[in-house]
Structures are given as C-alpha cells and as structure tokens.
Amino acid sequence: AQSVTQLDSQVPVFEEAPVELRCNYSSSVSVYLFWYVQYPNQGLQLLLKYLSGSTLVKGINGFEAEFNKSQTSFHLRKPSVHISDTAEYFCAVTGMGGANNLFFGTGTRLTVIP
Amino acid sequence: NAGVTQTPKFRVLKTGQSMTLLCAQDMNHEYMYWYRQDPGMGLRLIHYSVGEGTTAKGEVPDGYNVSRLKKQNFLLGLESAAPSQTSVYFCASSYRAWAFFGQGTRLTVV
Numbered sequence: 001a002q003s004v005t006q007l008d009s010q011v012p013v014f015e016e017a018p019v020e021l022r023c024n025y026s027s028s029v030s031v032y033l034f035w036y037v038q039y040p041n042q043g044l045q046l047l048l049k050y051l052s053g054s055t056l057v058k059g060i061n062g063f064e065a066e067f068n069k070s071q072t073s074f075h076l077r078k079p080s081v082h083i084s085d086t087a088e089y090f091c092a093v094t095g096m097g098g099a100n101n102l103f104f105g106t107g108t109r110l111t112v113i114p
Numbered sequence: 115n116a117g118v119t120q121t122p123k124f125r126v127l128k129t130g131q132s133m134t135l136l137c138a139q140d141m142n143h144e145y146m147y148w149y150r151q152d153p154g155m156g157l158r159l160i161h162y163s164v165g166e167g168t169t170a171k172g173e174v175p176d177g178y179n180v181s182r183l184k185k186q187n188f189l190l191g192l193e194s195a196a197p198s199q200t201s202v203y204f205c206a207s208s209y210r211a212w213a214f215f216g217q218g219t220r221l222t223v224v
Contacts, residue, residue: 034211041218042217043118043215043216043217043218044157044215051211090156102157102159104149104157104158107156
C-alpha cells in the first residue's frame with residue numbers, strides 16, 4: 001500500500017508571496033501523484049497530477065509541483081498567491097495498476113493574508 | 115454533464131437508524147469509491163468498486179456496506195448508525211487514476 005505525509009497542517013502566507021506546500025509519499029511500487037484543492041463546503045477538485053514524463057508538472061490556477069523520486073516528494077508551489085487560493089490542499093498517491101485507490105494526506109490549510 | 119452527484123447533501127440520524135447514500139456518475143467510469151473526511155485525518159477510503167457487481171473493502175469499512183448493481187451507481191449503507199460515523203462522505207469515480215469527486219454528504223449521528 002501507499003501512504004502520504006503532508007508536513008504542515010496550516011500555512012499562512014501574505015498575498016502575492018510565494019508558497020510551498022510539502023508532500024512526501026511512501027510506496028513499494030511506482031506511483032502516480034496528485035494534488036487536490038478543496039474550497040469551503042465543496043468537493044475536491046484536481047489541481048495537477050504526475051503520471052509520467054517531465055518531473056515538473058503545471059496545474060490550474062498557476063500552481064506547479066515537482067516529482068522527486070530520490071526524496072519521495074511531490075511539493076506544491078505557487079510563485080504569487082491570491083486571496084482566492086485560501087483553501088485546503090490534499091496530496092494523494094496511488095500505485096500504478098490495480099484499483100487505483102487514492103491514498104490521501106491529512107491536508108494543508110492554506111490561508112492567504114491580505 | 116453532471117459528473118458525480120451525491121444525494122442527500124445533509125442528513126441527521128439518530129443512533130441505531132439506518133440510511134443509504136447514493137452516488138451517481140455519468141462518465142461511464144469503471145472505478146468508484148466512498149471516502150469519509152474527518153478533521154485532521156484527510157480522506158479515508160471506506161469501500162470501492164472496480165466495476166458493476168463488484169465491491170471491496172478500503173481502510174475503514176466497519177459499520178458500512180456498499181452495492182454496485184448498476185455501473186453508474188454506487189450505494190453506501192449504514193445499517194445501525196453510531197455517533198462515530200458523523201462525518202462528511204465523498205463519493206468519487208475515476209478513469210486512469212484521475213478521480214472526480216461529488217460535492218459531499220454531511221452526516222450527523224446524534
């Protein structure tokens with residue numbers, strides 16, 4: 001099975017500042033990696049995904065993430081955040097093949113301060 | 115295109131009551147999942163299905179049952195609700211590891 005650790009439960013950041021949300025994973029097989037965003041009282045929306053190829057993945061809303069196999073990490077970054085980025089962010093992993101069960105981290109609450 | 119639809123959106127149950135949550139998807143996905151979301155614990159997989167007529171247990175299956183009689187529907191049942199089952203429940207369907215989520219069902223057991 002796979003597991004995910006999100007190292008920060010809450011990240012406050014000022015508007016227009018850069019942000020990095022950290023994610024580390026554990027797996028005995030090759031993986032697919034995802035970041036999801038959840039706005040208040042809503043479901044989860046896919047932000048970006050790594051399936052194969054380039055280790056730098058670009059997603060929606062100006063977010064990007066870099067897959068680092070040696071460090072088993074998939075950190076999420078944005079160079080300049082907006083108030084509208086305030087939300088909960090979840091990192092998720094699934095092993096290649098099989099039922100594609102997604103294993104989620106415990107989430108990081110990003111709060112953008114005006 | 116509705117995507118993944120969950121009903122109901124809110125429900126309050128008394129301890130010991132039963133209920134069924136319905137998830138419907140219109141994307142013809144084979145895989146469907148039920149998760150529960152609790153503060154500080156992320157999303158945990160309850161049950162999943164890899165196709166019509168099949169179901170399997172996830173991380174936290176106790177107290178829940180599921181059925182997938184039709185490809186587009188995945189039902190989650192609580193036979194005898196307990197306060198520990200107070201949570202937000204999310205259904206998802208997936209294609210090639212890309213999961214689409216419903217809007218969630220907020221269940222309170224009193």
